[in-house]
Amino acid sequence: MARELASVLVLVLPFLLLVWRTGAGGLDVDKLLFGEEYDVSAPSSLPPRLNLSRSSPPTGGDDEWKEEILRLARRPEAVEWVKELRRRIHEHPELAYEEVQTGRLIMEELDAMGVEYRFPLAMTGIVATIGTGEPPIVALRADMDALPIQEAVEWKHKSKIPGKMHACGHDAHVAMLVGAAKILKAREHHLKGTVKLLFQPAEEAGIGAKRMIEDGALRGVEAIFAVHVSHEHPTSVIGSKAGPLLAGCGFFKAVIKGRQGPADNPRHSVDPILAASAAVISLQNIVSRESNPLDSQVVSVAAVNGGSNLDLVPESAILGGTFRAFSNASFHKLRQRIEEIIVMQSSVYKCSASVDFFENERFYPPTVNDDIMYKHVKNVAVSLLGPKNYKDVPPMMGAEDFSFYSEIVPAAFYYIGVRNESLGSIHTGHSPYFMIDEDVLPVGAAVHAAIAERYFFLLEQG
Ligand SMILES: *[C@@H]1O[C@H](CO)[C@@H](O)[C@H](O)[C@H]1NC(C)=O
Numbered sequence: 192m193a194r195e196l197a198s199v200l201v202l203v204l205p206f207l208l209l210v211w212r213t214g215a216g217g218l219d220v221d222k223l224l225f226g227e228e229y230d231v232s233a234p235s236s237l238p239p240r241l242n243l244s245r246s247s248p249p250t251g252g253d254d255e256w257k258e259e260i261l262r263l264a265r266r267p268e269a270v271e272w273v274k275e276l277r278r279r280i281h282e283h284p285e286l287a288y289e290e291v292q293t294g295r296l297i298m299e300e301l302d303a304m305g306v307e308y309r310f311p312l313a314m315t316g317i318v319a320t321i322g323t324g325e326p327p328i329v330a331l332r333a334d335m336d337a338l339p340i341q342e343a344v345e346w347k348h349k350s351k352i353p354g355k356m357h358a359c360g361h362d363a364h365v366a367m368l369v370g371a372a373k374i375l376k377a378r379e380h381h382l383k384g385t386v387k388l389l390f391q392p393a394e395e396a397g398i399g400a401k402r403m404i405e406d407g408a409l410r411g412v413e414a415i416f417a418v419h420v421s422h423e424h425p426t427s428v429i430g431s432k433a434g435p436l437l438a439g440c441g442f443f444k445a446v447i448k449g450r451q452g453p454a455d456n457p458r459h460s461v462d463p464i465l466a467a468s469a470a471v472i473s474l475q476n477i478v479s480r481e482s483n484p485l486d487s488q489v490v491s492v493a494a495v496n497g498g499s500n501l502d503l504v505p506e507s508a509i510l511g512g513t514f515r516a517f518s519n520a521s522f523h524k525l526r527q528r529i530e531e532i533i534v535m536q537s538s539v540y541k542c543s544a545s546v547d548f549f550e551n552e553r554f555y556p557p558t559v560n561d562d563i564m565y566k567h568v569k570n571v572a573v574s575l576l577g578p579k580n581y582k583d584v585p586p587m588m589g590a591e592d593f594s595f596y597s598e599i600v601p602a603a604f605y606y607i608g609v610r611n612e613s614l615g616s617i618h619t620g621h622s623p624y625f626m627i628d629e630d631v632l633p634v635g636a637a638v639h640a641a642i643a644e645r646y647f648f649l650l651e652q653g
Pocket residue numbers: 204207230242243244245
């Protein structure tokens with residue numbers, strides 16, 4: 192997750208056609224698992240869409256897929272393998288767009304499984320493909336990058352790279368997705384479509400998701416899912432919600448230019464400090480006076496800098512900060528108003544200003560879960576792990592570049608708990624003390640695989 196881990200738009204549903212689906216041999220697995228019938232879209236130009244709105248958490252029915260997926264994930268040798276893979280990645284953390292060794296490990300594992308992949312996308316990214324090679328195509332995503340943090344956890348597999356650490360759990364994300372690849376490959380004959388596994392660089396900085404999309408990672412993809420580890424939930428508990436889940440997150444840095452001059456006779460200078468001060472006050476009015484109080488937003492000025500000589504009006508001043516919002520419209524509105532206010536307040540004081548929003552590095556729209564895809568995640572989690580292991584969660588102020596995918600195709604983002612008091616995995620992401628309960632890894636792999644496999648079962652078979 193980008194920045195402090197902590198933590199809209201519903202895509203307009205295409206024209207839907209109600210189709211009753213009957214499974215082979217008259218046994219309709221999906222009816223048993225997901226309620227009676229469901230809608231499937233007309234396959235005109237738009238991809239088929241699910242309508243799970245009448246579905247209830249599945250009960251009874253054919254449990255073969257669950258048992259088989261969990262059995263594959265929990266084989267002792269598979270558990271050892273996935274933990275060992277995660278430890279190897281943890282020991283060699285790599286920052287944004289430098290995930291070379293991580294990528295090599297992934298490709299070695301994919302080669303060993305006989306899984307095909309495309310490389311590179313977005314410099315260091317990989318897209319693996321399992322299934323029929325035909326549509327429908329569903330995508331699962333893992334991010335690969337680490338953080339510039341010195342690990343403070345003393346354990347056998349501590350980071351071997353000074354100043355770098357997998358403090359956000361992306362090592363676990365990679366291991367779980369490679370684990371899912373193994374399960375899906377073993378069940379390839381059950382897949383009624385194609386699963387794309389996106390191993391993405393640069394989530395923490397550099398918006399790797401956007402580059403992956405530019406390099407064609409979503410081509411033909413009609414839905415995408417991703418998981419993030421969370422220290423807030425007990426090991427292997429799944430959490431998600433419909434609609435906005437993570438904030439849109441942007442940063443700004445303004446340079447306000449005046450004219451240097453003696454502070455004892457200021458009429459010969461143009462004062463950027465005064466302009467910056469006025470801008471700081473005016474920026475507070477965006478949220479308090481212009482935004483809907485029911486639509487959570489934040490604008491914080493976190494840095495002000497200018498001058499060093501107590502007897503001189505400086506040439507320029509710098510101010511900067513961050514802004515957050517949970518809808519695309521509010522997020523872009525904040526960006527626009529921050530720029531207007533800083534530029535205009537500066538001109539009131541005869542200064543000029545330019546504002547940088549770092550749009551190619553750290554500019555993340557809100558992460559918004561599609562209602563139907565959210566429901567699919569919940570149904571699969573409840574079905575696979577039981578109702579006690581799923582909970583709806585509140586939205587969080589953190590941000591994720593997964594939002595770039597969720598802007599384009601129906602998507603769901605969910606958490607998987609890694610909290611275990613007795614192990615000490617209680618620290619937030621981006622903490623030097625961050626750690627996970629590795630027992631999460633096989634479960635995460637199973638949930639990934641089940642979400643993809645069951646997605647096809649919900650679609651019309653034609
Ligand atoms: C989905 O199904 C429910 C129940 O049949 C229906 O009320 C709803 O309108 C459907 N949604 C769409 C988008 O067609």
